[in-house]
Amino acid sequence: MKLYVPRDAAARGLGADEVAAAILAEAAKRGLTVDLVRNGSRGMVWLEPLVEVATDAGRLAFGPMTVADVPALFADLAAHPKALGLTEALPWMAKQTRLTFARVGVIDPLSLADYESHGGLAGLRRALGMDSAAIVAEVTESGLRGRGGAGFPTGIKWKTVAEAKADRKYIVCNADEGDSGTFADRMLMEGDPFTLIEGMVIAGIGTGATKGFVYLRSEYPDAIEVMTAAVDIARKSGLLGASVLGSGKAFDMEIRTGAGAYVCGEETSLLNSLEGKRGIVRAKPPLPALQGFMGKPTVVNNVISLATIPVIFERGAAFYKDFGLGRSRGTIPLQIAGNVKFGGLFEVAFGLTLGEIVDHIGGGTATGRPVKAVQVGGPLGAYFPRALFDTPFGYEEFGAKEGLIGHAGLVIFDETADMLKQARFAMEFCAIESCGKCTPCRIGAVRGVETVDRIAKGDADAIPLLTDLCSTMKSGSLCALGGFTPYPVMSALTHFPDDFAPAMKEAAE
Amino acid sequence: MSQTSTEIAARVGEILDAHEGMEGSLLPILHAIQAAYGYVPRDALPIIAKRLNLTRAEVHGVMSFYHDFREDPAGKHVLKLCRAEACQAMGGDRVAQHAQNRLGIDWHQTTKDGQITLEPVFCLGLCACAPAALVDGKVVGRVDEARLDAIIEGVR
Numbered sequence: 001m002k003l004y005v006p007r008d009a010a011a012r013g014l015g016a017d018e019v020a021a022a023i024l025a026e027a028a029k030r031g032l033t034v035d036l037v038r039n040g041s042r043g044m045v046w047l048e049p050l051v052e053v054a055t056d057a058g059r060l061a062f063g064p065m066t067v068a069d070v071p072a073l074f075a076d077l078a079a080h081p082k083a084l085g086l087t088e089a090l091p092w093m094a095k096q097t098r099l100t101f102a103r104v105g106v107i108d109p110l111s112l113a114d115y116e117s118h119g120g121l122a123g124l125r126r127a128l129g130m131d132s133a134a135i136v137a138e139v140t141e142s143g144l145r146g147r148g149g150a151g152f153p154t155g156i157k158w159k160t161v162a163e164a165k166a167d168r169k170y171i172v173c174n175a176d177e178g179d180s181g182t183f184a185d186r187m188l189m190e191g192d193p194f195t196l197i198e199g200m201v202i203a204g205i206g207t208g209a210t211k212g213f214v215y216l217r218s219e220y221p222d223a224i225e226v227m228t229a230a231v232d233i234a235r236k237s238g239l240l241g242a243s244v245l246g247s248g249k250a251f252d253m254e255i256r257t258g259a260g261a262y263v264c265g266e267e268t269s270l271l272n273s274l275e276g277k278r279g280i281v282r283a284k285p286p287l288p289a290l291q292g293f294m295g296k297p298t299v300v301n302n303v304i305s306l307a308t309i310p311v312i313f314e315r316g317a318a319f320y321k322d323f324g325l326g327r328s329r330g331t332i333p334l335q336i337a338g339n340v341k342f343g344g345l346f347e348v349a350f351g352l353t354l355g356e357i358v359d360h361i362g363g364g365t366a367t368g369r370p371v372k373a374v375q376v377g378g379p380l381g382a383y384f385p386r387a388l389f390d391t392p393f394g395y396e397e398f399g400a401k402e403g404l405i406g407h408a409g410l411v412i413f414d415e416t417a418d419m420l421k422q423a424r425f426a427m428e429f430c431a432i433e434s435c436g437k438c439t440p441c442r443i444g445a446v447r448g449v450e451t452v453d454r455i456a457k458g459d460a461d462a463i464p465l466l467t468d469l470c471s472t473m474k475s476g477s478l479c480a481l482g483g484f485t486p487y488p489v490m491s492a493l494t495h496f497p498d499d500f501a502p503a504m505k506e507a508a509e
Numbered sequence: 510m511s512q513t514s515t516e517i518a519a520r521v522g523e524i525l526d527a528h529e530g531m532e533g534s535l536l537p538i539l540h541a542i543q544a545a546y547g548y549v550p551r552d553a554l555p556i557i558a559k560r561l562n563l564t565r566a567e568v569h570g571v572m573s574f575y576h577d578f579r580e581d582p583a584g585k586h587v588l589k590l591c592r593a594e595a596c597q598a599m600g601g602d603r604v605a606q607h608a609q610n611r612l613g614i615d616w617h618q619t620t621k622d623g624q625i626t627l628e629p630v631f632c633l634g635l636c637a638c639a640p641a642a643l644v645d646g647k648v649v650g651r652v653d654e655a656r657l658d659a660i661i662e663g664v665r
Contacts, residue, residue, distance in 0.1 A: 010635050013650030045637035180593030183634035218540075218577055219633050221646050256533075257540055259575030262631055276535030276561075278574040294532065336637065338598035343637030366599070375594055379631075411595045411636065425597070429631070435574075 001027075001034045002054040003073070006105065008041035008190050009222040010183070015066065016049035022070040023051070030074060040191015042105035043345030044092050052087055053077060061087040092346065095361075097323060099315075099331050100308045101184075101347045104191035110229055112237055115194045121239070123313030127202045128247045132162050135206030139309065141317035143329030148174055148265075148302030149377060149406040149480075151328075151395040157299060160289035161207040164297035169209035171200050172274065172293055172300045175216040175223070176258050176265040179378025181409030184333040185303035187345055189216070189223040192307075193230035194239075197253070199306035201244055202313060203299055204251040212253035213293070214303075215270050218260055227255050262379075262433040266479045267300040269435055280435045281479045302407070304333060325351035328394035336362045338375075338411035355389030358412060369414035373496065375422075377406025379429050380484035382491035383419065402491060404484070419496035424452040426488040430481060441482025444473040448489065455500050463500065466493065514552045520545060521553045525560045535561060535571055539578055548579035584619040584626035586664040589643040590652070592629045595636035600653070604640050605629075607654045611661060624665055 005011075005020040020036060027034040042050060047063035053073065060077055061084040062069070072080045087093060098104075107114040115121070127135050140155025161169060173196065177185040189196060200212045216224055231253060234240045240252050256274060258264050264273045268282035271293050292298025308330065312320045321329045328350035334357060336343050341363035358364070358374055365371055373383040382403035384391065391401050398405045413422075427448030434441045448469055454462035470486035477483040493500055524541045528534040538557060542549050549572060558565045572578045590596075590605050612620050612627055619626040635641035638650030644660055652660070 009633070009648045010638050010650060013635050013641065013648040014638055048638070177634065178632055180632045181595045181636045182632075183636055186634040219630060219643070221643075222648070256537065259536055259540070259577035260630075261575050273536065275533040276571065277533075278571050280574075338595040338636065338639060340637070345637075379594060409595075409636065411598055413598045417598065422594070422597075425594070429593075433631075 001032065002037065003034055004037045004039045004052040004054075004059070005049060006041045007038035007109070007222070007226075008048075008187060009220070010045050010187075011041050011048040011050070012222065014048045014064065018067050019049045019051060019065050019070060022067040023073065026070050026074060032074070037108045039107065040104040040109055041187055041345075042087060042093065043101070043187065044090070044342070045344040046342050047084070058086045058088060061085065061090065092342065092344070092361075096347050097331050097349055098347050099311045099320065099323075100195070100304060101188065101192075101333055101345065102311065103195065104188060107192065109191050109193055109226055110233060112194060112233055112239070115192070119314055120194055120310070121198060121245070123310035124198050124202055124245065126313050127205055128245065128249070132206055132208060135202065136162050138313065138317045139206070142312045142320045143317075143324070143327075144305060144308060144312065144320070145328070145395065146302055147304035147308070147332070147407065149179075149404065151405075154301060154305050157289055157301070158203065158207050160287065161209065161297045161299050164290055166297050168211070168294075168296045169207060170293045170296060170298040171203045171207070171209045171212040171253075172271065172298055173200060173212065173214040173303055173306055174265065174267060174270055174300055175214050175220075175303045176270060177220075177303070177407065178217060178262040178265045179380075179407050179409055181337040181375065181411035182335050182378060182407040183337070183409075184335050184345060184407065186220050186223050188303055188307050189220070190226050193227050194234065195307045195310055196227070196303060197230060197234050197239065199309035200253060201239065201251050202309050203301065203306060205244070205249055207297075207299055209297075209299065210250045210252070212251065213274055214253065214255050215258060215264070215274055216255055217258040224255065224257060231255055261435075262429075263435045263479075263481055266481060269479070270300065271298065278435070280437050281481075283478060304407075323349035325349070325392060325394045325397075327396055332393065332405070332408050334361075334393070335407075335409040336412070337409060339365045339367055339414050340412045341366050350392075350394045352393050353389060354384060354391045354393065354410075355386075357393065357410060358389065362410075362412060365412060365414040367414050367416075369416065371412055372415045372417050373413045373419065373422075373492075375411040375413070375488060376409070377404045377487075378409055379426060380404070380480055380487055381406045381409075382487040383413075383422065383495060384491070385495040387495070402494075403487065419492040419499040420452065420456055423489045423492040423500075424449060424456075426485050426492075427452060430485040434481060438476070438478040438482060440473045440476035441478070441485075444469055444477075444482060445485060448473075448485070452489075458501075460501070463493070517550050517552045518556055521556045525557065535563075535568070536575075539572055543578060546582075548582045551580065585624050586645050587626045587628060588660065588664075589628045589630040589633075591631070591633050591635070591639070591641045593632040593636075595632075596640040599639040601640035604652055604654060604657055608657055608661075611658065625661065
């Protein structure tokens with residue numbers, strides 16, 4: 001009997017370890033030998049811990065499982081109280097286009113053999129037969145843009161590094177996924193770490209870099225554990241080292257742990273941190289592509305960008321480019337979170353409207369109350385009201401509505417949310433996490449909190465001040481922390497003006 | 510040199526040896542020292558500075574920049590509660606208030622018996638099963654008041 005119990009942090013946070021232990025105990029009691037795989041999560045967090053049992057017809061899903069539900073797994077499966085049917089046939093799974101996440105939740109994350117039998121390394125083998133220019137051209141052709149949020153074309157970044165002349169070049173993976181509402185990087189690293197490693201190796205071969213780093217946030221202990229083990233396995237099996245898969249081309253990598261600074265998700269701050277310095281933002285130019293880690297040409301890409309590289313090389317740029325909308329090509333792993341009925345990860349081509357995502361896929365709020373606002377793109381993303389639910393999910397489309405898609409996390413709030421409080425939090429968070437290098441961010445965020453507090457006390461004169469301050473922060477900050485904090489603040493103020501006049505409203509009543 | 514500072518010099522020296530030749534080694538070194546002691550002892554800073562050819566102020570500057578590094582030991586158990594938006598949307602603020610009342614401490618403080626340190630964290634990536642907590646490095650999802658009480662009872 002072969003069973004799957006996720007080792008994903010969300011599943012573990014909901015009791016997966018206890019369920020796995022109960023399965024082994026129950027099997028031992030019955031004198032049965034079971035093959036228990038600790039896989040990644042399928043992304044249906046409301047069903048976690050989701051246990052799967054392999055059958056001739058396919059994998060059957062059971063969830064959300066508790067320890068008490070375990071003994072019935074050893075009886076008639078169809079009669080199990082938590083039986084959901086075939087995993088692949090569940091509507092959440094059937095409606096997706098899983099390219100980057102094709103193997104997550106399917107394979108044993110630390111089995112290279114399992115990885116290869118599900119298409120792994122096919123992309124790298126193809127890339128090893130191509131020259132640098134052809135590899136870069138393939139990435140450019142795919143239309144892939146930075147999935148960390150900035151949306152910069154990945155191929156152009158690679159081209160700059162490939163053409164730079166230097167004795168050393170680096171590939172740095174930004175795994176400092178600090179945005180609230182996002183967990184795609186975490187799920188991928190915990191569920192299919194070899195995809196990221198393969199993507200980084202292809203980046204190295206394509207640009208002439210021989211060393212890679214994954215800068216992984218300390219808040220993800222499970223991902224650190226899996227990635228560290230995977231790099232070790234990759235090195236022992238010749239995927240990393242002096243001759244990648246016997247090609248004669250060298251590439252090796254290290255996992256580095258962050259230390260709790262949100263701003264280190266910004267690429268130049270990340271590079272300083274990786275060099276062992278304070279995570280202070282650097283002014284650009286010089287671009288990291290020319291003078292990055294230790295002053296050498298460096299590709300800095302997000303986890304999802306790099307983890308999408310293998311499928312592009314396996315299936316071809318044209319295949320990948322065929323999905324999407326406008327200038328947003330390919331698929332995007334949506335992370336639906338916060339106050340939502342069906343929360344989790346849903347990978348789909350760009351182009352669904354916000355309303356389809358929130359109402360149809362997410363099923364509305366967990367509390368059952370109406371949706372008031374959706375913050376898209378993390379703490380620096382705008383709050384969208386229901387009136388903007390027709391916005392299609394794409395980089396330019398969200399930009400046109402004074403928002404951003406960021407790392408594609410969506411945090412849903414019900415009608416009890418106080419948007420003035422959310423605006424204040426955005427400023428407070430910026431004040432806590434500011435690296436301190438530029439004045440609009442360092443001072444502006446502190447003044448922002450004070451100004452929102454004045455508005456809360458009924459001082460309507462503070463509203464134009466807040467607007468002015470946001471404009472200064474937006475145009476005067478060195479990086480996205482100070483520069484984008486105005487998005488949540490101004491969207492809250494623009495779309496939910498009633499929440500900014502509580503004192504005046506009380507007086508009127 | 511007192512007994513403890515001799516011990517620190519030896520142990521920090523071993524950690525520095527293990528990181529010799531590593532590019533940008535200061536964060537890994539600070540993490541390793543904190544893993545060994547539970548905090549970064551003040552006596553370790555001049556030793557690190559000397560080996561990396563930095564000033565003591567530079568090492569202190571790096572250490573104090575990051576939320577993770579402690580100058581003093583934490584309580585026996587560390588309870589981190591997520592304060593970010595997805596957790597707020599699911600009542601995280603209420604749960605955090607409950608934790609503070611229950612433990613009688615504010616953020617970054619340790620209970621009088623030295624058992625529990627309470628810290629804020631901004632996102633554990635458990636945003637679809639919020640509110641989230643990290644208890645001694647173990648993740649917990651859907652933390653309401655009752656679950657929080659059970660966590661506190663469990664570690665005490």
